[in-house]
Amino acid sequence: MPGQMEELDNAINERNYKEIKMLAHKLKSSTAVTIGKKLMPHFELLEEKAIKDELPENALRSYQIIKSILSKGISQLEQLLETSY
DSSP: OHHHHHHHHHHHHHTOHHHHHHHHHHHHHHHHHHTOGGGHHHHHHHHHHHHTTOOOHHHHHHHHHHHHHHHHHHHHHHHHHHHHO
């Protein structure tokens, strides 16, 4: 998932809507399994806007929420692994 988030970050910076749509859809599915449905509306908004070849402010806010939550989760997992092993 971290690699796909980097790809999504690049696609957003490049305004590559086809790639944004594909990655948002893919990440929506995988995060729903691992994190729950908390991020699903944010991925859906990002995917929906990318289909229309646009990236308005609310979609960029959703992306920042996604990025923040996933970064925190990865940090927590890394801390857990360091203290457990």
